[in-house]
Amino acid sequence: MKLDARIPAGPIESAWERCKFEMKLVNPANKRKYRILVVGTGLAGASAAASLAELGYQVESFCFHDSPRRAHSIAAQGGINAAKNYQNDGDSVMRLFYDTVKGGDFRAREANVYRLAELSLNIIDQCVAQGVPFAREYGGTLANRSFGGAQVSRTFYARGQTGQQLLLGAYQALMRQVSAGQVRLHPRTEMLDLIVVDGRARGIVTRGLLDGRFEVHLGDAVILATGGYGNVYYLSTNAKGSNCTAIWRAFKRGAGFANPCFTQIHPTCIPVTGEYQSKLTLMSESLRNDGRIWVPRKPGDKRPPSQIPEEERDYYLERRYPAYGNLVPRDVASRAAKQVCDEGRGVGETGLGVYLDFSDAIQRLGRKTIAERYGNLFEMYERITGEDPYQVPMRIYPAIHYTMGGLWVDYHLMSTIPGLFVAGEANFSDHGANRLGASALMQGLADGYFILPYTVGDYLANHKLEKVDPDHPACRQARENVEEITRRLLNVKGKRTVDSFHRELGKLLWDHCGMSRNAAGLRHALAKIPEIREEFWRNVNVLGGHRELNQSLERAGRVADFMELAELICLDALARDESCGCHFREEHQTPDGEALRNDADYCHVAVWEWMGEGRAPLRHAEPLEFHYVHPSQRSYK
Numbered sequence: 032m033k034l035d036a037r038i039p040a041g042p043i044e045s046a047w048e049r050c051k052f053e054m055k056l057v058n059p060a061n062k063r064k065y066r067i068l069v070v071g072t073g074l075a076g077a078s079a080a081a082s083l084a085e086l087g088y089q090v091e092s093f094c095f096h097d098s099p100r101r102a103h104s105i106a107a108q109g110g111i112n113a114a115k116n117y118q119n120d121g122d123s124v125m126r127l128f129y130d131t132v133k134g135g136d137f138r139a140r141e142a143n144v145y146r147l148a149e150l151s152l153n154i155i156d157q158c159v160a161q162g163v164p165f166a167r168e169y170g171g172t173l174a175n176r177s178f179g180g181a182q183v184s185r186t187f188y189a190r191g192q193t194g195q196q197l198l199l200g201a202y203q204a205l206m207r208q209v210s211a212g213q214v215r216l217h218p219r220t221e222m223l224d225l226i227v228v229d230g231r232a233r234g235i236v237t238r239g240l241l242d243g244r245f246e247v248h249l250g251d252a253v254i255l256a257t258g259g260y261g262n263v264y265y266l267s268t269n270a271k272g273s274n275c276t277a278i279w280r281a282f283k284r285g286a287g288f289a290n291p292c293f294t295q296i297h298p299t300c301i302p303v304t305g306e307y308q309s310k311l312t313l314m315s316e317s318l319r320n321d322g323r324i325w326v327p328r329k330p331g332d333k334r335p336p337s338q339i340p341e342e343e344r345d346y347y348l349e350r351r352y353p354a355y356g357n358l359v360p361r362d363v364a365s366r367a368a369k370q371v372c373d374e375g376r377g378v379g380e381t382g383l384g385v386y387l388d389f390s391d392a393i394q395r396l397g398r399k400t401i402a403e404r405y406g407n408l409f410e411m412y413e414r415i416t417g418e419d420p421y422q423v424p425m426r427i428y429p430a431i432h433y434t435m436g437g438l439w440v441d442y443h444l445m446s447t448i449p450g451l452f453v454a455g456e457a458n459f460s461d462h463g464a465n466r467l468g469a470s471a472l473m474q475g476l477a478d479g480y481f482i483l484p485y486t487v488g489d490y491l492a493n494h495k496l497e498k499v500d501p502d503h504p505a506c507r508q509a510r511e512n513v514e515e516i517t518r519r520l521l522n523v524k525g526k527r528t529v530d531s532f533h534r535e536l537g538k539l540l541w542d543h544c545g546m547s548r549n550a551a552g553l554r555h556a557l558a559k560i561p562e563i564r565e566e567f568w569r570n571v572n573v574l575g576g577h578r579e580l581n582q583s584l585e586r587a588g589r590v591a592d593f594m595e596l597a598e599l600i601c602l603d604a605l606a607r608d609e610s611c612g613c614h615f616r617e618e619h620q621t622p623d624g625e626a627l628r629n630d631a632d633y634c635h636v637a638v639w640e641w642m643g644e645g646r647a648p649l650r651h652a653e654p655l656e657f658h659y660v661h662p663s664q665r666s667y668k
Contacts, residue, residue, distance in 0.1 A: 055492035062087035072099030075455025076256030078479025107194030109317035135463020232451035265537025297432035330375030464612025525570030
């Protein structure tokens with residue numbers, strides 16, 4: 032496996048402009064001759080499909096929902112980062128670049144991160160032009176608020192609905208191209224395999240979720256924008272449909288999988304309430320701007336929060352990290368919450384929770400101002416818990432959220448399979464070992480609107496691609512592979528539900544490869560996962576058939592892939608014998624409990640190569656070099 036990141040030479044400040052100038056172009060009259068397949072219609076997928084179609088390419092867009100508006104991007108509540116420096120508080124492209132590299136614990140490529148910070152300026156202009164209703168100050172200028180890991184206000188927001196509003200902007204751009212005939216939209220269609228011809232990605236195999244029909248779709252390039260794999264843990268903040276199948280099937284066709292163990296824990300989630308809960312609900316990180324996080328000072332103190340006087344409260348983030356307070360990065364805040372709960376100071380019936388208290392902010396700013404900033408989030412919390420956060424503190428606890436790992440891509444966002452591009456959360460490229468809040472939306476839109484339209488064109492201009500027929504052996508083999516997996520799942524006819532296996536797998540991962548990991552626990556998980564997988568293929572019960580709407584079959588295929596991915600996550604976590612960002616190996620921590628990196632041995636991207644069924648995957652490494660931000664011990668004190 033060749034890992035050529037294709038990072039432009041020369042100063043980082045001009046790298047992207049220089050790269051664009053050196054790219055080959057496709058003549059406008061020739062663009063209509065090329066067909067590009069875009070899988071996924073969230074922010075990255077919708078923006079990529081719309082932008083490429085606007086340029087004149089024929090685009091096929093695939094969405095397993097009934098509408099692109101249901102993509103999980105709508106769940107991003109808090110905001111989107113950009114270095115506009117409207118607050119005049121010292122922000123700049125270089126500072127956003129620095130904060131992002133530091134926030135990822137120095138495990139991301141400098142060149143990719145700098146480009147992201149640079150493009151953040153364009154994203155806001157693009158979205159405002161589309162009519163995205165960002166919050167504004169009294170005088171009409173765009174408002175900003177703070178987020179974790181930064182000491183400036185650079186986060187643009189639309190109340191607590193930022194992801195939804197940005198997605199509507201990308202959706203209207205996409206549907207304009209559908210109306211113009213430049214995009215053919217395939218709703219309720221799931222990608223189940225990648226077609227590779229002569230070493231290049233040339234198509235996909237899909238299943239129609241309403242009629243069960245398997246189809247081959249061919250093109251000149253394929254873009255995967257299918258989101259993250261956090262649902263491997265079963266309980267996560269992701270939508271239940273979010274899965275790893277597209278990128279996992281691409282991995283098994285030769286695409287390298289980078290840093291799978293870098294799974295983010297979000298500190299601001301509504302705590303688990305019962306054994307049979309199916310998902311978790313995120314409370315936006317933006318709430319930490321005005322909410323203060325605390326627990327009782329004494330272990331086992333079960334008094335209602337209103338009865339605990341100020342001097343008996345521990346505002347532990349403000350105490351431990353005075354420079355950042357409640358706005359420390361997510362990994363730091365999550366581990367701190369776990370620590371106080373492990374000490375017996377957690378709140379709620381389970382003791383797995385901390386308070387997020389708005390009483391000071393309401394007293395200082397008034398209920399009306401807090402409602403204007405966070406009203407829909409407060410309403411959502413009350414509907415779920417039955418508690419009014421205007422009157423009593425919210426209860427929160429860390430949960431699986433985003434995944435920084437994903438398919439390996441170079442500077443052009445192309446995977447190790449030529450012609451296969453990967454965008455947004457599905458790739459590994461920008462966030463290192465920990466994503467700062469409000470950076471996911473930034474990356475998805477940067478990839479789709481401003482990077483792929485250049486890099487895909489450069490790929491097409493540099494390669495003369497022969498026409499591929501659906502009867503090509505590679506197409507037949509990929510389709511037969513999908514049909515065989517489907518037959519196997521339906522023929523087991525066992526006694527256990529798909530969800531029971533998924534729940535068992537998820538708990539195992541959370542316990543041994545969740546907020547903290549150690550060698551013994553990872554080895555236990557690696558011994559146990561094959562046993563669960565073996566029983567799954569022997570005893571799972573998938574109801575119905577494949578030529579119909581069958582959500583049991585859909586879930587079974589996705590969980591089968593999670594079974595394999597879970598093993599790779601644990602292998603990667605065991606091989607990375609250091610702590611960094613959200614990857615916290617208990618054997619490697621500073622005296623005050625912070626992550627302790629090993630730059631001498633692990634300052635690289637771990638890239639795994641599929642070696643075939645029954646064989647261990649092969650680990651490769653892409654060294655990381657830092658010329659502008661020198662690695663140091665992260666400190667938010």
